[in-house]
Amino acid sequence: MTAWISTNNSFSELKERFRREPYLQVNLIFTGVIMLVFAYSGFFSPASDNYPVVCIHEKLTGEPCVSCGLSHSFSLIVRGRISEANEWNIYGLRVFIFFAAQLLMRIGFSVFYIKYPETGKQLITYDIAVSIMLFIVSFLPYIEWIIKQIHLS
Amino acid sequence: MEDFTTNTGQSQPPLSGQTPGQPGGQSLGIAALITAIVTFVLAVIPCVGIIAMIPGIIAIVLASIGLSQASRKDSPRGILVAGLIIGVVATLISFSQIFVAGKIGDKFQKEWGGNIENVINDVQRNVLDELEDGNVSIKINADGDSVEIKASAGKQNRHQELEELEKANTGINDSLDKYK
Secondary structure (H helix, E strand, O other): OHHHHHHHHHHHHHHHHHHHOHHHHHHHHHHHHHHHHHHHHHHOOOOOOOOOOOOHHHHHHOOOOOOOOHHHHHHHHHOOOHHHHHHHOOOHHHHHHHHHHHHHHHHHHHHHHHHOHHHHHHHHHHHHHHHHHHHHHHHHHHHHHHHHHHHHO | OOOOOOOOOOOOOOOOOOOOOOOOOHHHHHHHHHHHHHHHHHHOOOOOOOOOHHHHHHHHHHHHHHHHHHHHHOOOOHHHHHHHHHHHHHHHHHHHOOHHHHHHHHHHHHHHHHHHHHHHHHHHHHHHHHHHHOEEEEEEEEOOEEEEEEEEOOHHHHHHHHHHHHHHHHOOOOOHHHHO
């Protein structure tokens, strides 16, 4: 009985913290968003080629862009066909790793934040710094391509 | 009184008509921040970069409304400002991809523009050739009277006439020597 009350109390406390802490809310929502990305990759298959998202750049110019084949690449990575995924988009794996790392980070940082509330600000600062670095490393080829296009035009 | 100090050090007094722990504009701030970050990720993917402008504008609007609410209720604005800045930067990145449209315009001008000019010239030449070879007939009917005008540009005939004239003229000595 005491254990049940204790569990109930800790659950309501956790719920209260999630309601009160924007960081935990943001992490929770991002976890959902990343899960949706993975679900999208798993749901649509390269075999049936039924992806709803089309490349606007290719539609307008007739030329494929640097991110073309990313959805196919993600679907193949989810299915464990890494070499085929690389053929569709050479940067697909590193972008996928970014999302996977973000998923782990959201869960990990949330757990740490709940367990050690005193780390608050430092943890958020560390999270932002790591996320920015990961983002730059993962999306650098796309950023470079955009800059190149702007210079060309 | 309940303490609403969060881990981030933001003191949040409860406000009337609001859930404790959710000060003015905080929910909008979270929505704006998430929308802005998603926009940022979408904006750097060239395939969907231009579309990212829509969530970017939504993020800016959400953050702006949240900021106005926060300033009225004197609530913390950290998340709202972050959402606004990321939203603006993401929208600018997305907007910059419109420059690609300029590239499309150039391509159209170079590849299609020249072709269209050639097609127009060909059509013009064909029409003129047909008109020169063809016969034109104009018939006018008025109160039972009819007048028909037949005209022939006769390009071939004119060529023939010109050739005949040239042949005929070759035998004539038109030099000034005969007058000496």
